[in-house]
Amino acid sequence: MTGRLERRKAQTRAALIDAARTLLTSRDPAGVSIQEITDAADVGFGSFYNHFPSKQELFDLAVAAVADEHRAMIRAATEGLTDPAEALAVAVRLTARFPHTHPALARIIDRAGLGYPGPWSIDDLRHAHAVGRLCFDDAEVASACVSGSLLGVLRNGLRAGDPSLVDQAADRLAVSLLRMFGLVEGDARKVVNRPLPAA
Structure with missing residues (x-):
């Protein structure tokens, strides 16, 4: 009985997080009611407060789940790469490219804005700096530069509609960031012209 109850609680919690994630693709959390969340999750209204103290915590967890999925995707795509510059470019x-390859993820990242944690770690950037591949003064500032510029390009991509324009902007952003971090033009373009692993 205890095991069954725990499984049911876990299923309800997961359903609420999934519902919040789905709602994030089209709605601002401030405009979503708890009733809408529980209806989307197909659970009773009273179940909400058994799992979450507020809507904000639920939506924060939904964004964190997306970020975890994003990081896993990037880890898989960059596994085996020995050039830190290429890993960042990938x-x-x-x-x-998410606006046309993973549009739901793109919309959630856009909605989360600058609070969204990027798929690269500060430690990865520090390693790239330590081995002399990337040049910057502060890893946290470098990470903010990547995140901010990527958010802007991703947002434009959601409006662009044309996948070829989205792809061009993605590659141009990667070249620009590598140049900002010390690579010469030719090297940056060579890195970005390498085949892109599947995500």
């Missing part, structure tokens, strides 16, 4: 190129 992360940027794949993510900036």
